[in-house]
Amino acid sequence: MPTVAILALPNVIPLDLSIPAHVLGTQDGYDVSVCTEDLTGLKRADIVVVPGYENPERPPAEEYLDALSEAHDRGARMVAICTGTFALAATGLLDGRDATTHWKYLDSLRELHPLVKVHENRLFVEDGNLLTSAGAGAGIDACLHLIRADFGVVAAHEAGKDVVASPARDGAQPQYVDVLSPVRADLSPIRGWVMAHLGDAITVDVLAERSHLGRRTFIRHFERETGLSPMRWVMLQRILSARRLLETSDWSVDRIAAATGFGTGSNFRSVFRREVGTTPTAYRKVNSPNNDG
16 A cells, blocks of 8 residues: 655645645545655655745755655655645756746746746656646646556545546646637537547548538647647557456456547557557556456
8 A cells, every 4th residue: 555645845735735644645546644844754755745835935944854854765656736846846856847836936936946847837847756736726636646656546536536636637738828818718528529439530620611610710729728739649548448358357458449439459559558568568567457457
């Protein structure tokens, strides 16, 4: 059972602390504890979560930074929510690595830690075993991302339902949009249509026509609403559907490929390996409820 240590730094933001405590703490399969001044839990944790805290421009005390560095050095996955990114940056762990934080603090992060590759307007950014996220809502997304990686799509879906959140928001989606979309740009119906027709041949032209919009107008509105290009979004939904089928059915790889719009088993295997980092067969062995190991 993976152990999770949530480090409550001085002046921790209560909401940022409660999110991982609830989302990860109610997930079967995690052993979750909260650490304050006693840092023993960090020494055995497989995952260390650092919630946001007030005045992040002031680095935490050395004992906290040392404990975070030691946890990382022995292989723990490190997760930062909101200004918790500053604590990881203060250890030097983020030097030369990709990261993000709440949009209000992006400039401060760049100024204080110029070696960090700071990404704007992202929900979360994963670089190896380092996962950094924006504000409270993005903290939920980061936690669901962990659950999806450790326990599969079905588990993430159930956890998302518990907190009434989408279980599959991609990290590249924006933290905010600058302009409210007009009513006619609400493309949720076309996204619903895609989910019901993943096995069909779907193109941008098909989606634009069904939305009664010109191609370029459709792409602009879709990217503004989702933060993703239409076909990237479609591909991610296909991957999630395929993962769910691998977890819950005994369908062959070829049947899943056809049902989720990948066409051939060969193409499905290639895309799946690129996006998930393993083969469909290996994924099923790890994530199927019938798996003995």
